[in-house]
Amino acid sequence: MAIITLTTDFGHKDHFVGAIKGTIYNELSDAKIVDISHSISPFNIQECAYILKNSYKAFPPGTIHIVGVDSEPTVENKHIAVYVDGHFFISANNGVISLITSEIKPEKIVEIHIPNPVHGSFPVLDVFVQVACHIARGGKLEVVGKPFEDLKLLKEFSPRVINDGNTIVGSVIYIDNYGNVISNIQRSLFEAYRNGRNFEILARNKKILTIYNKYSEIIDFSQDKSKRKGPGDLLALFNSAGYIELAIYKSDLNTVGGASTLLGLDYRDTITINFL
Amino acid sequence: MAIITLTTDFGHKDHFVGAIKGTIYNELSDAKIVDISHSISPFNIQECAYILKNSYKAFPPGTIHIVGVDSEPTVENKHIAVYVDGHFFISANNGVISLITSEIKPEKIVEIHIPNPVHGSFPVLDVFVQVACHIARGGKLEVVGKPFEDLKLLKEFSPRVINDGNTIVGSVIYIDNYGNVISNIQRSLFEAYRNGRNFEILARNKKILTIYNKYSEIIDFSQDKSKRKGPGDLLALFNSAGYIELAIYKSDLNTVGGASTLLGLDYRDTITINFL
Amino acid sequence: MAIITLTTDFGHKDHFVGAIKGTIYNELSDAKIVDISHSISPFNIQECAYILKNSYKAFPPGTIHIVGVDSEPTVENKHIAVYVDGHFFISANNGVISLITSEIKPEKIVEIHIPNPVHGSFPVLDVFVQVACHIARGGKLEVVGKPFEDLKLLKEFSPRVINDGNTIVGSVIYIDNYGNVISNIQRSLFEAYRNGRNFEILARNKKILTIYNKYSEIIDFSQDKSKRKGPGDLLALFNSAGYIELAIYKSDLNTVGGASTLLGLDYRDTITINFL
Numbered sequence: 001m002a003i004i005t006l007t008t009d010f011g012h013k014d015h016f017v018g019a020i021k022g023t024i025y026n027e028l029s030d031a032k033i034v035d036i037s038h039s040i041s042p043f044n045i046q047e048c049a050y051i052l053k054n055s056y057k058a059f060p061p062g063t064i065h066i067v068g069v070d071s072e073p074t075v076e077n078k079h080i081a082v083y084v085d086g087h088f089f090i091s092a093n094n095g096v097i098s099l100i101t102s103e104i105k106p107e108k109i110v111e112i113h114i115p116n117p118v119h120g121s122f123p124v125l126d127v128f129v130q131v132a133c134h135i136a137r138g139g140k141l142e143v144v145g146k147p148f149e150d151l152k153l154l155k156e157f158s159p160r161v162i163n164d165g166n167t168i169v170g171s172v173i174y175i176d177n178y179g180n181v182i183s184n185i186q187r188s189l190f191e192a193y194r195n196g197r198n199f200e201i202l203a204r205n206k207k208i209l210t211i212y213n214k215y216s217e218i219i220d221f222s223q224d225k226s227k228r229k230g231p232g233d234l235l236a237l238f239n240s241a242g243y244i245e246l247a248i249y250k251s252d253l254n255t256v257g258g259a260s261t262l263l264g265l266d267y268r269d270t271i272t273i274n275f276l
Numbered sequence: 277m278a279i280i281t282l283t284t285d286f287g288h289k290d291h292f293v294g295a296i297k298g299t300i301y302n303e304l305s306d307a308k309i310v311d312i313s314h315s316i317s318p319f320n321i322q323e324c325a326y327i328l329k330n331s332y333k334a335f336p337p338g339t340i341h342i343v344g345v346d347s348e349p350t351v352e353n354k355h356i357a358v359y360v361d362g363h364f365f366i367s368a369n370n371g372v373i374s375l376i377t378s379e380i381k382p383e384k385i386v387e388i389h390i391p392n393p394v395h396g397s398f399p400v401l402d403v404f405v406q407v408a409c410h411i412a413r414g415g416k417l418e419v420v421g422k423p424f425e426d427l428k429l430l431k432e433f434s435p436r437v438i439n440d441g442n443t444i445v446g447s448v449i450y451i452d453n454y455g456n457v458i459s460n461i462q463r464s465l466f467e468a469y470r471n472g473r474n475f476e477i478l479a480r481n482k483k484i485l486t487i488y489n490k491y492s493e494i495i496d497f498s499q500d501k502s503k504r505k506g507p508g509d510l511l512a513l514f515n516s517a518g519y520i521e522l523a524i525y526k527s528d529l530n531t532v533g534g535a536s537t538l539l540g541l542d543y544r545d546t547i548t549i550n551f552l
Numbered sequence: 553m554a555i556i557t558l559t560t561d562f563g564h565k566d567h568f569v570g571a572i573k574g575t576i577y578n579e580l581s582d583a584k585i586v587d588i589s590h591s592i593s594p595f596n597i598q599e600c601a602y603i604l605k606n607s608y609k610a611f612p613p614g615t616i617h618i619v620g621v622d623s624e625p626t627v628e629n630k631h632i633a634v635y636v637d638g639h640f641f642i643s644a645n646n647g648v649i650s651l652i653t654s655e656i657k658p659e660k661i662v663e664i665h666i667p668n669p670v671h672g673s674f675p676v677l678d679v680f681v682q683v684a685c686h687i688a689r690g691g692k693l694e695v696v697g698k699p700f701e702d703l704k705l706l707k708e709f710s711p712r713v714i715n716d717g718n719t720i721v722g723s724v725i726y727i728d729n730y731g732n733v734i735s736n737i738q739r740s741l742f743e744a745y746r747n748g749r750n751f752e753i754l755a756r757n758k759k760i761l762t763i764y765n766k767y768s769e770i771i772d773f774s775q776d777k778s779k780r781k782g783p784g785d786l787l788a789l790f791n792s793a794g795y796i797e798l799a800i801y802k803s804d805l806n807t808v809g810g811a812s813t814l815l816g817l818d819y820r821d822t823i824t825i826n827f828l
Contacts, residue, residue, distance in 0.1 A: 003574075003577060005570065005574075007570075009453070010453060011315075011452075011453030012288065012313065012314070012315045012564065013313055013315035013316070013327070013452075013453060014313070014327065014452045014453050015312065015313070015326070015327040015328070015329075015330040015331040015517070016453075017311075017312075018281065018283075018310065018311070018312035018313065018327070018331035018334070019330065019331040019334040020334075021310050021334075022279075022281075022310070022331060022332070022333075022334030022335035022336075022339070023334045025279060025308070025310070025335065025336060026334065026335060026336045029336070032577070034570065034573050034574070034577070035569075035570070036567070036569075036570035037564065037565055037566070037567070037569075037570065038564070039563075039564045039565035040565070041528060041530065041531075042453075042454055042526070042527065042528040042529075043507075043526045043528065044528075050567070051565070051566065051567040051570070052567070053567075054567040054571065055567040055570035055571040055574060056574070057574075058570070058571040058572075058573075058574030058575045058578065058677075059574035059577065059578060060574075060577060060578045060581070063574070070526075072490055072491055072492045073492075074492045074495065074497060075497050076497060077492075119489060119490065120489060120490060120516050121489065121490040121491055121513060121515055121516050122516035125334075125516070126516075176563075176565075176566045177561070177562060177563030177565060177566050177568075177594075178594055213671060213672060213673065214624055214671065214672060214673040215624055215673055216624045216625075216626045216629075219626065221626060221627050221628060231595075237673060239673055240672050240673050240674035240677070240678075241567070250594070250595045250622075251594065252593060252594040252595065252596075253594075254593065255593075285729070286729055287591075287728075287729030288564065288589065288590070288591045289589055289591035289592070289603070289728075289729060290589070290603065290728045290729050291588065291589070291602070291603040291604070291605075291606040291607040291793070292729075293587075293588075294557065294559075294586065294587070294588035294589065294603070294607035294610070295606065295607040295610040296610075297586050297610075298555075298557075298586070298607060298608070298609075298610030298611035298612075298615070299610045301555060301584070301586070301611060301612060302610060302611060302612045305612070317804060317806065317807075318729075318730055318802070318803065318804040318805075319783075319802045319804065320804075346802075348766055348767055348768045349768075350768045350771065350773060351773050352773060353768075395765060395766065396765060396766060396792050397765065397766040397767055397789060397790075397791055397792050398791075398792035401610075401792070402792075
């Protein structure tokens with residue numbers, strides 16, 4: 001039995017997630033349902049894509065991912081089911097799929113048409129769950145829709161390489177639970193232009209000259225504890241998702257604050273790298 | 277094996293939910309436990325009822341619902357197990373059951389008496405879990421309690437129809453993850469008194485003349501994008517639970533705000549419908 | 553198949569928990585994964601220990617507990633796997649294990665060494681999940697590490713008994729979802745020194761003379777409702793975890809407030825008991 005994952009902006013209080021799980025178990029008593037996140041900022045496609053992009057591959061091939069963000073169908077936001085990279089995604093055609101699988105061409109996309117659809121305000125329950133159960137039972141995509149080619153492309157947040165390859169201008173695409181700020185500059189892009197040069201990372205009025213592979217590399221453990229850097233110091237990191245991240249060592253948004261609050265960085269703000 | 281659902285005000289941080297799940301798995305290694313919500317506002321029976329009322333039916337018949345809100349037993353708040361509408365509920369007799377199943381007469385109610393009860397401050401673990409496991413193993417309600425008839429009735433939040441059927445005075449019963457405001461006025465009541473007439477919905481200083489079936493109906497897609505209504509506009513909706521809801525299109529409580537914050541509407545505030 | 557529990561400070565929004573679950577299901581398709589908490593305050597070892605200490609025993613023997621708080625390995629924070637009290641814990645050697653199992657000597661501790669380790673910033677995924685799956689498949693601890701004896705001991709928050717046994721000076725170790733304040737004074741310590749005497753509990757400028765076994769014992773149900781104590785009154789309680797707790801009856805941090813906010817009590821603040 002395939003796994004069905006849920007990624008939504010429904011939050012953890014309302015009845016929506018419970019109703020979805022009950023309906024799935026009602027159809028498939030041995031279903032395996034996994035919550036990826038229900039705390040996407042409402043209607044935030046970019047955030048949703050970052051989270052799914054960095055978690056879907058961990059699941060076994062054939063996993064079915066329900067994407068419940070901005071899912072109400074309109075003439076400009078059709079329901080689609082996509083098979084790409086060995087995984088199924090059920091979503092509205094709002095750009096999220098193109099952001100998740102930007103480097104991979106989908107093998108199959110259908111526009112969803114199910115019999116006797118409910119035209120209400122809870123399409124994740126009324127439509128996506130039905131399609132997910134169909135796929136989980138081994139059903140083909142062709143049965144729940146017709147071929148579709150007009151996948152909405154969102155690419156607005158790519159970093160720009162300017163100044164003859166001496167500068168990369170990126171932007172903030174995600175702020176995590178610790179307030180760490182994730183840029184859209186991937187390690188691969190950084191290394192492609194670096195050519196062994198020194199560099200400076202500029203964000204607001206801060207300058208950083210080193211990128212670590214893990215947070216604790218900021219600490220020199222050969223020093224006496226009283227002389228070490230510690231909680232509250234700013235660092236840059238290639239994070240586990242492969243992006244350049246600005247972090248406060250051992251940050252806590254509720255106490256010392258995180259990179260987002262201490263640097264005043266928000267979504268779409270600029271992070272610049274100059275090669276020297 | 278029956279499903280056991282959990283609806284509590286325990287939140288997501290403390291050890292309570294983990295301890296409950298561990299105990300259930302210890303008794304029933306193949307149990308299927310589903311979180312409906314742990315984010316009920318503390319001791320808020322109305323909120324708990326709204327969430328359970330709109331999710332329990334999605335689960336298969338025979339599902340066991342543990343209701344962990346205001347569950348400490350007193351002489352005025354006895355522990356009960358109820359079989360109604362094909363589902364089991366284990367709860368304190370605090371009114372929540374009457375709100376969930378207001379239109380359906382319970383088939384069986386018992387006051388819970390288990391051997392060697394623990395008289396502590398965690399009755400959901402000490403009592404409800406034991407009863408749930410008993411039912412999940414196919415045990416009868418009569419074994420864990422004696423027949424009980426004094427189900428506490430809560431009905432205070434029914435809308436009033438006044439002015440010779442020309443006005444419905446409702447109130448706010450729930451505010452969802454998006455800040456959307458749900459009234460206690462059901463579509464069926466509205467339609468019963470409308471008789472094809474025009475109407476106005478009044479909430480604070482706002483007046484609404486239309487009720488949609490989905491949020492995006494506020495958008496006229498034949499218009500140029502620059503001229504359309506959009507995120508931030510107020511609308512009324514028959515929501516997926518059948519209630520009249522006031523919503524801000526594509527609201528986000530953390531940015532543009534929701535209907536609750538923008539209109540200043542809170543629990544129990546009045547929403548009036550005048551038929552014209 | 554053993555249960556694998558997760559206790560982390562990852563929060564509920566990011567991709568971390570989804571990626572962990574996907575990876576486990578990819579290795580063990582019939583794994584049973586239980587979230588204990590993902591809302592530990594970042595890097596807060598004491599909080600993590602309180603939550604795990606009060607939930608792990610509920611799970612069946614052989615359960616595998618992944619502890620994802622302050623888990624980045626350094627020369628001073630090695631990765632360990634511990635078998636103690638019939639349970640497995642996978643953690644960094646940051647003191648959390650000593651706090652959880654302070655009264656029980658671990659049967660086996662190994663320092664984790666897995667082949668081809670990833671040295672990144674997501675060791676819970678890269679290391680702990682591998683070790684957990686190894687144990688879940690019935691593998692021995694010796695295979696993933698070498699014997700280790702240098703378990704970091706954290707004991708700083710023990711209460712002090714002073715004044716010839718007439719005074720216990722404790723401190724706040726946890727604040728729960730209701731804002732209730734949990735001290736590190738256990739019932740057993742309190743009873744050992746009480747000897748039937750009266751007592752006063754002092755916290756900030758408040759004095760409490762009674763300790764209840766459940767919250768509702770503050771109410772005298774023989775009184776008319778209008779004369780009773782009620783929501784908003786301060787009480788002391790032996791909580792379900794065996795600690796002395798200060799609580800506001802039916803508190804809600806979002807409305808009436810909790811003991812933490814109303815008394816101004818925070819982590820590490822002092823709670824004093826004088827025997828009279």
